[in-house]
Amino acid sequence: MNKAQKFWDKQAKKYDYSERQFESVFKEVVSKTKEYLNANDNVMDFGCATGTKTLELAEATKQIHGIDISDEMIKVATKKKNELTIMNASFTQGTIFDNDFEKASFDAIISYGVIHLLDDKEQVIQRIHELLERGGLFISTTACLKDKMALKNKIEFSVYLLIKRLGIFPLHLNMFRTSDVEKLISSQNFSLVKAEKIFHGITISFIVARKQ
Numbered sequence: 001m002n003k004a005q006k007f008w009d010k011q012a013k014k015y016d017y018s019e020r021q022f023e024s025v026f027k028e029v030v031s032k033t034k035e036y037l038n039a040n041d042n043v044m045d046f047g048c049a050t051g052t053k054t055l056e057l058a059e060a061t062k063q064i065h066g067i068d069i070s071d072e073m074i075k076v077a078t079k080k081k082n083e084l085t086i087m088n089a090s091f092t093q094g095t096i097f098d099n100d101f102e103k104a105s106f107d108a109i110i111s112y113g114v115i116h117l118l119d120d121k122e123q124v125i126q127r128i129h130e131l132l133e134r135g136g137l138f139i140s141t142t143a144c145l146k147d148k149m150a151l152k153n154k155i156e157f158s159v160y161l162l163i164k165r166l167g168i169f170p171l172h173l174n175m176f177r178t179s180d181v182e183k184l185i186s187s188q189n190f191s192l193v194k195a196e197k198i199f200h201g202i203t204i205s206f207i208v209a210r211k212q
Contacts, residue, residue, distance in 0.1 A: 003170035012072035025200040034060045043106040047114035051077025056087045066091045108137040115142040120148035126186040132211045147203035181205040
């Protein structure tokens with residue numbers, strides 16, 4: 001078990017509570033995402049966490065499968081699925097590089113709030129491209145920590161950076177501008193369908209990209 005997995009396992013029980021502050025932006029993002037999905041789509045939610053957004057998107061798809069490196073996150077997500085009796089959703093612990101996933105097997109891959117935490121971002125996006133059908137969509141949100149940020153968030157982020165320097169926060173962090181994310185995704189043989197900035201204390205890049 002690596003440091004990132006251990007970190008997210010510890011966050012699982014309190015994750016939904018900590019994410020409440022972002023509820024309004026998540027609702028906006030889920031609504032925007034649904035515009036690009038249809039009832040015949042087989043979808044992956046990469047980095048699904050506790051599955052809240054995965055399950056909200058299920059009604060717009062034929063099948064949606066959430067994956068996350070944290071086993072504890074997947075346990076919470078599966079419990080929610082069973083309680084809501086959502087039959088076209090499933091969850092597994094693992095990574096996007098797992099051999100269980102066949103090439104060109106998904107119509108859309110969604111990833112919310114993950115890219116800025118990846119130290120192997122190019123390889124991951126290459127893998128996403130590989131797993132998509134021709135013309136398939138990659139829909140993502142990414143925190144852009146070099147762009148506009150509210151004063152409150154600047155202060156909180158300064159504290160976070162101090163904690164990271166002390167080694168308490170083990171995750172990689174990419175310091176992006178929205179233009180950096182657009183270039184990153186475009187460089188992996190995706191064409192941008194939509195590239196939008198969403199501001200919620202920090203700047204978030206919302207991108208819909210099509211496999212060429």
